[in-house]
Amino acid sequence: MSVMSPPSVKARPTRSSVVEERPIRYPDAASRAVMTRRGWWLVALNFLIPGSAQVLAGNRRLGRFGIGATLVMWVLLVIAVLFALLAPTAGLSIVTSAWLPDWLALLRPLPLLIAQALLIGYAVLWIVLSIDTLRLVRLVKTGPWARFAIAIVAVALMVVAGGTAAKAAEYVGTTRATISTIFGASGPTVAPDDGYYNILLLGADSGEGRDSMRFDSISVVSVNAETGATTITGIPRDMPHFPFAEGPMQERYPDGHEGHADPNCGWGSGINQLRTEVEVCQNGADLYPDAEANGSEPGIEATKDAAEGILGIKIPYYVFVDMHGFASLVDALGGVDINVVERLPKGGPPDGVDPHDVDSWAIGWIEPGQQHMDGDTAQWYARSRYTTSDFDRMRRQRELQEAILAQFTPDVVLTRFQDVAAAGADLIKTDLPQSFIPTLVDLGLKAKEQPVQTIELTPAEGIDEFDPDYAYIAELMQTTLHPPTPTPEG
Helix, strand or coil, X not given: CCCCCCCCCCCCCCHHHHHHHCCCCCCCCCCHHHHHHHHHHHHHHHHHCCCHHHHHHCCHHHHHHHHHHHHHHXXXXXXXXXXXXXXXXXXXXXXXXXXXXXXXXXXXXXXXXXXXXXXXXXHHHHHHHHHHHXXXXXXXXXXXXXXXXXXXXXXXXXXXXXXXXXXXXXXXHHHHHHHHHHCXXXXXXXXXXXXXXXXEEEEECCCCCHHHCCCCEEEEEEEECCCCCEEEEEECXXXXXXXXXXXXXXXXXXXXXXXXXXXXXXXXXXXXXXXXXXXXXXCHHHHCCCCHHHCCCHHHHHHHHXXXXXXXXXXXXXXXXXXXXXXXXXHHCCXXXXXXXXXEEECCCCCCCCCCCHHHHCCEEECCEEEEECHHXXXXXXHCCCCCCHHHHXXXXXXXXXXHXXXXXXXXXXXXXXXXXXXXXXXXXXXXXXXXXXXXXXXXHHHCCCCCEEEECCHHHCCCCCCCCHHHHHHHHHHHXXXXXXXCCC
């Protein structure tokens, strides 16, 4: 009779074998050298692959969640970089929801809001994982000096990683708030007029006495819809007897704008008197009932009609630059470089003081030569008018516009993003819709590769400042924007 041998019993692993096979999860706590090496490994893994320390030595569920969240963030980052490099316009259309119809305009901030929430959540998760990693390290079991070094490095890495995610969330929030503040949520994106997007650029000081504010700087920016080539046309603020495009002001002034005897309604017939006339001395809301609803003002719409009548082009949008806060934008950009050709005073004469007695009222001087101007100096450079003509002032303002555009480089905007965004929100008002942002950025990138062309409607262009030939001005505009194609004969 054979004797059956008892079934073999699998030997249970001993504590020492587990420590040897999985020293990260089951370390030899009695060895400070082992615990120190393990501590450094856990801290490094938590920084490089958040969640990996928990998978190896702690709560595996938390670790897998951390690794999954990290992979999702990396995939989203790679997608964002690819869009930025290969299809920036399409990426901006997604981020700003430019593709949404106007009746869903309130949902346009949603993608940036979701991105901000994800970044904040990831920053919090990284902090939780870092604190849990320090718990897993068991600092009291590491070497005397190592425990302080590991703790300091772990906290520093947590601040760097979590702080980076939190800062990115802050940037996204700032972008969302700035877009909502500056641009209209809804409104149609108007097709280009004869191949150009035309935008009325207005500059004025909205400080004290806003009710009588006049536009001191009036320009039209024409951007080629295909190439981004930009032409800035300066309109003298005192340009007289100008025609209006079809609309309520043309019905009121079919033969050109007339002046007023009442100084409360603007004196003279200059184009910069229109805001005062329309909004103070007339019922602007009756003339332009839809202006406020479309993010504009009656005075601005009247100025649009005037600029269209003068130049013979369609101008659907405007951008108002508040000169009262202009200095903050220049400072946010780190200053601008200007070649000053003549000595200019800062300040203006008080009431009753002769404007020509400059030395008695000037609070400072802008000296000739190449200068890197801060905001205050740049503002006075644009405003100074008592020792030069309005035409010189227009030239200086155009120089500043070009200098500011030149400063909008990616490195400047990224390193000074918060300041630039805050200054822009305080400085700029426009009726450009959010749906136009991707096109605007795309054209801006193209425009930076080309010189800006300028037209000044001054005697230098053969225009009589007291009796302008508006037919000639419209022809000059067309010839500049649409130059004749050269023939083989030249």
